[in-house]
Amino acid sequence: MSGSLQSQYLEMDLLRLTTAGSVDDGKSTLIGRLLYDSKSIFEDQLESIQRSSQQRGDGQINLALLTDGLRAEREQGITIDVAYRYFATPKRKFIISDTPGHVQYTRNMVTGASTANLAIVLVDARHGIIEQTCRHASIASLLELPHLVLCINKMDLVDYQEEVFENIKKEFENFAAKLDIPDIHYIPISALRGDNVVEKSENMPWYQGGTLLYTLENVHIGSDYNHIDSRFPVQYVIRPQSDQYPDYRGYAGRVEGGIFRPGDEVIALPSGFSTRIKSIDAMDGPVEEAFAPMSVTFTLEDDIDISRGDMIVKPTNQPQVAQDIELMVCWLNETPLAPGAKYALKHTTKEARCVVKEVRYKLDITSLSRLEDGAMLALNDIGRIKIRTTSPLFFDSYRKNRGTGSLILINEFTNETVGAGMIL
Incomplete structure (x- = not known):
């Protein structure tokens, strides 16, 4: 990858998303379809699942094998553990967590959704809204996920009927009125056939919205982070003590909120000592500002006692x-x-x-x-x-x-x- 392409890749937005839904709703197949149709699969991976699919003898590529990596998952045809997959399009980078659908694996869904911006909740078009749908949507709301996409899957098995989609959408809207999710999208899909996943479906001309990939690429995540309350938990104190940097003392960590700039007055908690930011260093060198979720290193104008677990904040806005x-x-x-x-x-x-x-x-x-x-x-x-x-x-x-x-x-x-x- 050339320097300019690498720089462009690093500067792209990163969307973290999690999938949820009941058993056999098609979560793993959907992620496999996303990766397959967006050409985000390595050739050796594709050859491997093609060989496994040929052994089944039905002529269909088993896309679920791209995420169900554990032997027990493949043998039982279910997802047990949280599987993470990474891919990118020209517009955005993605990290997907595929979480189990069983009630007893609720903790796994919480794990997968805890860092996500968006949840994809799948519904089987034949069965409509069930208890697990409500459970997973409630967890997404509890975890304050700002975006939710309700994918009504297996539309091919209900003859792509608009009425089925509209009834499920209306039922979920009534339930979602009790939740705290500000942005909800509804998409009729067939993960197995590829309808409205990456490409628009010719089988559902009545649906005028975007495909799932289009929605993921364009959902606005810039305001998902808190850019008002400045918070910088200190993870590590950097003291190179080298000839090149004899007096360097930096405080490394990830910005969890707000915007910091060189010259800003800050205080360190719990000591309460105040100082100013001298410089902010990122991976590629000094930067003029740092905001969530950037990982950076601060240097301060005064030599005050700060260690791991302390927090650097603004004096007028404290936690x-x-x-x-x-x-x-x-x-x-x-x-x-x-x-x-x-x-x-x-x-x-x-x-x-x-x-x-x-x-x-x-x-x-x-x-x-x-x-x-x-x-x-x-x-x-x-x-x-x-x-x-x-x-x-x-x-x-x-x-x-x-x-x-x-x-x-x-x-x-x-x-x-x-x-x-x-x-x-």
């Missing part, structure tokens, strides 16, 4: 600082969460410990009603809890900033991630 925190948590472990339990905690780049003070309620993810009769959360449950941390966290609400409003709970003995939390 909340507290040890008693309420959050919605998706429980990822087979051992239930109960009041009094203690865990390690990671929030941005800061590590601490915490104790669960209270389990307020469990959320019925299908109806969004609260269940207040249980005092613990089991595997795949989502509920509201209150924790107390050993040291103050610097945070915003998850609704305001997904980067500074999320945390994970970790079992101190096994080092397993047991809970994914969204601060209220």
Whole structure:
């Protein structure tokens, strides 16, 4: 790749998306179709799935094999783990997470959707809106995904009828009125046949909207990040101590909100010491401004004590600082969460410990009603809890900033991630 092409590629927008839907709705086939029709498959991959498809003897290329990588997935014909795939078009780069459809793999969907800008929820045109459709849309809403595409799949099996599409669309619109998803698109497709995935379908002339790929390429994601509240969690302190940079001290990390420029007055938390930004260095050299989600290194005009886990912010716009925190948590472990339990905690780049003070309620993810009769959360449950941390966290609400409003709970003995939390 030439220097200009590489630079152009690096500067392209990156859209992170996740797929969701019930078992056999065609998620893996849809992603395979996207990769196949957009010519984003390596030749050896194509030859491999062609050989596997020939062994089936039905003449169809099994596109699901592009994402179902585990042997158990191929043998059972289901998706078990989260599979990530990367591809690019001339307009945008994409990272897709293909998540399982089974109820018992809800935690996998939360994992895949936690960093996404957009969710594709598939519906089988023959079955319409089912409980899993509502579950996955509710999780997308809970995780504050700004964009959702409802793909009504397998339209070829209902003779491409407009009435089927319109009925499903209307039913989902009634349910979506309870959700907090600002941007929803509806597309009738056939992942197996390729209708309205990359190319417009001749079988559905009544549909005047864009194809799935067109929607993914053009959905506006510039405002998905918080560019108002300036937040820079420090991940690493860089001290080269070389002859070329004898006095260099840089603070590396990823901007989680706002815009920083050289000369800006900033303060470091928790110390509260103030200084100004001297320079901002990115991978290719100095930059004039840094914003989410850029990874950069700050140098400061004053030599103040800053270490990993501290946060650089603007003095007129600071995050909340507290040890008693309420959050919605998706429980990822087979051992239930109960009041009094203690865990390690990671929030941005800061590590601490915490104790669960209270389990307020469990959320019925299908109806969004609260269940207040249980005092613990089991595997795949989502509920509201209150924790107390050993040291103050610097945070915003998850609704305001997904980067500074999320945390994970970790079992101190096994080092397993047991809970994914969204601060209220």
